[in-house]
Amino acid sequence: MKLILTLILLFFVSLLNAQVNQTSKTQIKEIEKNKSDFENTFIENFQTTSQNNNPNNLVNTTPCYLPGWMLNPPKATNDNLYIIGISDPGMDSTTAIELAVLRAKTIIALLNNSNIKNVTDYYSNIQSQTHKNMFEYYSQIFASYNVGNETIIKKFYTKYNEAIVLINIPANDTTLFAKDSITLNCELYKMDMNMEYGTQYEAMFNINTKKYNDDTCSNSHYVLTEVNGNNDVLTEYLNNKITIPNYYFNYKFSENDSSNIQLKADTGLWKEYIKSILLKILNLSQINSVKIKTLAEDYSSIYEKMTREISNNNLQFNIDAIQITNNKLDVKLNVCP
Secondary structure, three states: OHHHHHHHHHHHHHHHHHHHHHHHHHHHHHHHHHHHHHHHHHHHHHHHHHHHOOHHHOOOOOOEEOOHHHOOOOOOOOOEEEEEEEOOOOOOHHHHHHHHHHHHHHHHHHHHOEEEEEEEEEEEEEOOOOEEEEEEEEEEEEEEEEEOOOEEEEEEEOOOOOEEEEEEEEOOOOOOOOOEEEEEEEEEEEEEEEEOOEEEEEEEEEEEEEEEOOOOEEEEEEEEEEEOOEEEEEEEEOOEEOOOOOOOEEEEOOOOOOOOOOEEEOOOHHHHHHHHHHHHHHHHOOOOOEEEEEEOOOOOOOEEEEEEEEEEEEEOEEEEEEEEEOOEEEEEEEEOO
16 A cells, blocks of 8 residues: 555656656746847847947947147247147048138137127025025127138047147238138027035037138037036038037047046037137136126015126137146136237
């Protein structure tokens, strides 16, 4: 009797093991199928990305090494002007160089013949006890300059498909033949709010440039909008919109540099360059400001004090140096006497 019970028990155990093994094999086959399907999808996606060469799917961990001459451009002399211009990323080399040259001439106009109007409002002691103070700046810059034929001294095309050029312009060319007339209209708005538990920053840089000569008229339009750490760019050249690849751009200035100083810019090098120049001009152009108002409760029930200052200056500037500081491209400017 015991033998029969033992045999029956062994039969059921064997049957149970067979069912478990069959279930395990079925699950394993299902997992293997899912894995195979996912691997195929994975490979197809990367093959498509590679075939399309779509930069939006790339992650740039290896920096683009920039030429050393960008940090140390020649100083302007009585006879020659030197300036760097930069295109947007994602452009073919011919068009990128054209835009970089136009932008270099734009900066020459900006540095050498600018009228800068500023309105600055300062708010303080807001009664909600959350806000501490706030600055608002609004500036208009108009610049015009007749620029002779340029000579491209240096040029560099980055791995992000943006052109960097160093051009030379004769400073004392009295002939009008073949000169480009450059006009720049720029609007700047910036707001800094210091609160008890943080800060708020907003800015807009709106730059319109036109180049006239006897044969053609060229134009470019660049709008940078920033809210805290987020920004958006609209850029056009010859009325054609330029699409900037959607990733962070990583730059260093020398392969042999052991300092590990890098610049990470989400919309390319031009944004960092022109933004630094414009912010320096905004700060330097506050000289000779005149206070025109002090407003209190009669202005608004939430402000204890607001002051407004205005300035209107015609200024010239020099670029002293270009460097990377705190992950920012820092263009050092000073006001010419």
